[in-house]
Amino acid sequence: MPLDLARHADQRLGTDGFFERRCEDVAKARNTGHPMYFLEVPELEKQATSLEEWHPDIFPGLLQTEEYFRGLARYMGPLTPPEKVEERVRGRMARAELWRRADRPTYWGIVTEEVVRGAPLPPAVMAAQLEHVVDLMRATKSILQIIPGTTLWHPLKHGMAKIMTFADAPPLVWSESDFDGRIIDYPPRVTEYRRRYDLLRATALPPDASIALIEEAARTYRHEAEQGD
Structure with a gap:
């Protein structure tokens, strides 16, 4: 209009x-470059004192490299015009400026082993993505844990979640599906997300073991990429 x-x-x-x-x-x-339903989230990320994320299918947006996100965008939206894909890439990379701030929020992420080993992207892209995650976690003293592939059930099995806490406001949860998302501020529901996230954290590999798994997978992808050259 x-x-x-x-x-x-x-x-x-x-x-x-x-x-x-x-x-x-x-x-x-x-x-x-963000969908309208997502517009508030980057601003909330900037205001947060801590971010705790869970994603069962892909690395969370703040952890993604440009080529990883570009590959996912093309894979999940093969009919999306190239200029729209690049617009989304720019928006995604702009969010990552958060890591450069001295007052950035503390970060804790959890993903599945399938995210590390099973993405439908070229080995070179995956190697760079995993190496980026390891470097980022170490440089910012952040944590990323892995849910082992042998785990049959765990809390928050369906759908992603981002728990955001603030210095002067109640915590919020961001939940997203393929085509929309919502901010959850109802205190009992936020508390339930927090409880399930804590249980999920207890289900995951310890931080050091998680990083070791990512490094091993990165070496495998890098070897595959070199073999294919």
């Missing part, structure tokens, strides 16, 4: 700027 039409609709319908704000949201989404 054009901005002038949105303003006209607000005036005629008495909607107090609702349609104009939606136009602004669309423009902002186009500028950042």
Whole structure:
């Protein structure tokens, strides 16, 4: 909807700027490369004092390399125009600027072993992604744990979750599916996510063993990439 039409609709319908704000949201989404439902999340990440993430299928966005995300975007959206993919890549990489800040939040992530070993991407891309994760975790004194592939059941088995805590506000949870996401602020639900995340953390390999697994997988991918050259 054009901005002038949105303003006209607000005036005629008495909607107090609702349609104009939606136009602004669309423009902002186009500028950042993020979908509209995700627009609040990068700002919340910047304000958080701690981030705790779980993802069963891919490395969380803050941990992704450019080529890893580009490959995933093309794989999951083969009909997406190249310029749209690059727009999303720029948006994803802009979020990673968070790591450069002296006051960045503490970070704790959990992924499955399948994320480390089973991504449908070229070996060179996966090797670089895993090496990046190891370097990032060490440089920022952050933690990433792995749920072993032999684990049959664990809390939060279905869907990702990001728990964000703040110095001067209640904690929030971000939950996302393939096509939408939502911020959860209802205290009992946030508490339940926290309980399940703690149980998930107890199910995962210890941090040192997790990093060792990632390093071993990176060496395997790197060898495969060199063999293919």
